[in-house]
Amino acid sequence: MSNQYADRLVVVRDVDSLRRRVRDWRRDGLSVALVPTMGALHKGHMKLMDQAQKMADRVVATIFVNPKQFGPNEDFSSYPRREADDFELLSAAGVHLLFAPEATAMYPAGFATTVSVAGISDVLDGKHRAGHFDGVATVVSKLLLQALPDIAIFGEKDYQQLVLIRRFVEDLNIPVDIIGAPTVREHDGLAMSSRNAYLSAEERVKAPALYVAIAGAAKDIAAGGEIEATVEAARQKLITAGFDSVDYVEARHADTLAPLTNTSNHGRILAAARLGRTRLIDNVPVPIQQGA
Amino acid sequence: MSNQYADRLVVVRDVDSLRRRVRDWRRDGLSVALVPTMGALHKGHMKLMDQAQKMADRVVATIFVNPKQFGPNEDFSSYPRREADDFELLSAAGVHLLFAPEATAMYPAGFATTVSVAGISDVLDGKHRAGHFDGVATVVSKLLLQALPDIAIFGEKDYQQLVLIRRFVEDLNIPVDIIGAPTVREHDGLAMSSRNAYLSAEERVKAPALYVAIAGAAKDIAAGGEIEATVEAARQKLITAGFDSVDYVEARHADTLAPLTNTSNHGRILAAARLGRTRLIDNVPVPIQQGA
Numbered sequence: 208m209s210n211q212y213a214d215r216l217v218v219v220r221d222v223d224s225l226r227r228r229v230r231d232w233r234r235d236g237l238s239v240a241l242v243p244t245m246g247a248l249h250k251g252h253m254k255l256m257d258q259a260q261k262m263a264d265r266v267v268a269t270i271f272v273n274p275k276q277f278g279p280n281e282d283f284s285s286y287p288r289r290e291a292d293d294f295e296l297l298s299a300a301g302v303h304l305l306f307a308p309e310a311t312a313m314y315p316a317g318f319a320t321t322v323s324v325a326g327i328s329d330v331l332d333g334k335h336r337a338g339h340f341d342g343v344a345t346v347v348s349k350l351l352l353q354a355l356p357d358i359a360i361f362g363e364k365d366y367q368q369l370v371l372i373r374r375f376v377e378d379l380n381i382p383v384d385i386i387g388a389p390t391v392r393e394h395d396g397l398a399m400s401s402r403n404a405y406l407s408a409e410e411r412v413k414a415p416a417l418y419v420a421i422a423g424a425a426k427d428i429a430a431g432g433e434i435e436a437t438v439e440a441a442r443q444k445l446i447t448a449g450f451d452s453v454d455y456v457e458a459r460h461a462d463t464l465a466p467l468t469n470t471s472n473h474g475r476i477l478a479a480a481r482l483g484r485t486r487l488i489d490n491v492p493v494p495i496q497q498g499a
Numbered sequence: 500m501s502n503q504y505a506d507r508l509v510v511v512r513d514v515d516s517l518r519r520r521v522r523d524w525r526r527d528g529l530s531v532a533l534v535p536t537m538g539a540l541h542k543g544h545m546k547l548m549d550q551a552q553k554m555a556d557r558v559v560a561t562i563f564v565n566p567k568q569f570g571p572n573e574d575f576s577s578y579p580r581r582e583a584d585d586f587e588l589l590s591a592a593g594v595h596l597l598f599a600p601e602a603t604a605m606y607p608a609g610f611a612t613t614v615s616v617a618g619i620s621d622v623l624d625g626k627h628r629a630g631h632f633d634g635v636a637t638v639v640s641k642l643l644l645q646a647l648p649d650i651a652i653f654g655e656k657d658y659q660q661l662v663l664i665r666r667f668v669e670d671l672n673i674p675v676d677i678i679g680a681p682t683v684r685e686h687d688g689l690a691m692s693s694r695n696a697y698l699s700a701e702e703r704v705k706a707p708a709l710y711v712a713i714a715g716a717a718k719d720i721a722a723g724g725e726i727e728a729t730v731e732a733a734r735q736k737l738i739t740a741g742f743d744s745v746d747y748v749e750a751r752h753a754d755t756l757a758p759l760t761n762t763s764n765h766g767r768i769l770a771a772a773r774l775g776r777t778r779l780i781d782n783v784p785v786p787i788q789q790g791a
Binding site: 222226317318319320321322323324325326327344345348349352353355374375378379380381382463 | 514518609610611612613614615616617618619636637640641644645647666667670671672673674755
């Protein structure tokens with residue numbers, strides 16, 4: 208009985224409690240993985256938790272819908288919040304600690320600091336979501352420094368975010384290893400996302416075309432297709448498939464997000480497109496050419 | 500003999516060596532103080548080292564003339580560099596470790612991150628030194644996260660810098676206690692500064708008028724003098740004393756640097772003025788009124 212309670216998921220909402228618990232674990236020689244989320248957990252998140260369980264002795268999940276990474280016309284107020292469901296999922300997955308702070312604990316009166324990353328923040332999603340990546344860099348810096356884990360795990364679904372986080376963690380010497388985890392997809396290829404809940408039945412039928420278009424473009428580029436013509440064809444396919452608009456489809460260097468100019472480089476196709484009121488993003492690696 | 504060598508000052512130039520040594524000390528239960536400097540050490544710096552010795556078991560000094568905190572028309576290239584002299588002083592003071600990285604170790608190719616603090620960075624020195632405080636916030640964030648000490652000590656001489664550091668350390672949850680140490684002055688009141696070396700003999704005679712003017716203003720405000728008239732009088736005194744120009748003399752709230760509107764608040768007088776090619780800064784507290 209007592210063992211059952213010792214293993215149950217604990218929720219903390221203040222930094223001191225979080226830090227004390229992680230510090231005690233590390234003092235006892237246990238490694239700690241952090242998995243930051245905005246909640247509304249799905250199978251993609253749970254895959255991150257599984258990976259954390261495999262890589263560390265203790266797993267800390269965080270749920271915080273960060274106001275600083277939403278623009279004034281974005282979906283901050285409507286973003287799905289389901290903390291009780293999330294708690295059940297995390298508990299069943301054997302996660303040890305959930306940190307779910309209030310916004311006032313993260314950004315008390317007088318808060319004035321921003322972490323920003325030149326270049327990476329200004330392209331792709333950064334062009335379409337002003338201030339978004341400053342908000343991400345600032346809150347992820349805080350979460351890493353609040354928890355002080357050994358590793359932190361982020362999904363490749365938000366690929367630009369992952370590149371950004373690796374950059375500022377290295378630049379600021381934040382003492383943590385950043386781990387990227389592969390995107391989890393529905394059976395028809397649609398990348399799992401909390402925002403998929405916004406899709407109507409009709410939109411849900413069209414949505415997998417995003418993955419189909421970029422996976423096809425990645426394959427074509429790997430096979431020697433001209434880069435700009437190939438991504439332009441993918442943009443056209445999205446409109447044909449019923450997307451209302453395409454924010455971008457781009458071929459980029461996977462490590463720096465600089466434009467991909469050479470198929471022998473490590474490439475990534477990234478895209479964002481809109482179905483009604485829902486903005487979907489996705490990305491895939493450009494396969495390495497066999498015998499290239 | 501072996502003990503003599505175990506206690507001697509060690510110099511490291513890479514982050515891994517720094518971090519390993521501090522981690523080992525902390526693992527052994529020893530507390531660690533960090534004292535960041537730009538070198539060209541004087542008695543003011545050595546007072547910081549003394550304070551560090553009193554507050555912690557091990558003292559780490561850093562010397563890094565940070566290019567990011569100098570503007571294009573400032574004195575980066577002429578800033579005094581005397582590493583051998585500094586080494587002797589630190590060694591004699593019993594400092595345990597000197598971290599003196601190359602610029603390429605701090606800012607390798609691809610470096611892209613900035614830590615910035617809204618408000619505090621834009622006033623006083625920030626108005627006259629565009630980008631200065633972004634450079635300070637970024638490099639101090641790095642030094643704190645590279646060393647991971649228990650405490651870090653900064654002089655009140657750079658008072659705006661101290662307020663800035665306290666702000667972003669709290670905002671980003673950097674796990675360190677920031678300690679401010681009183682300004683050390685020459686016998687005639689001039690605040691000790693590496694930049695005093697720039698002064699000609701004639702300028703050196705005029706320089707103490709900066710301290711005299713702001714100390715007088717602080718006393719007058721504490722005695723009930725009208726704030727704006729008092730600081731304006733101090734500005735005039737500096738010109739009369741032979742300063743070539745006055746960047747500012749201001750009365751500010753000591754914690755936030757908001758304009759001081761009420762003498763019952765915790766106030767600070769801050770000033771910057773130029774003697775020839777030398778820009779001097781100084782600051783003093785507004786004494787608390789007795790019986791107020």
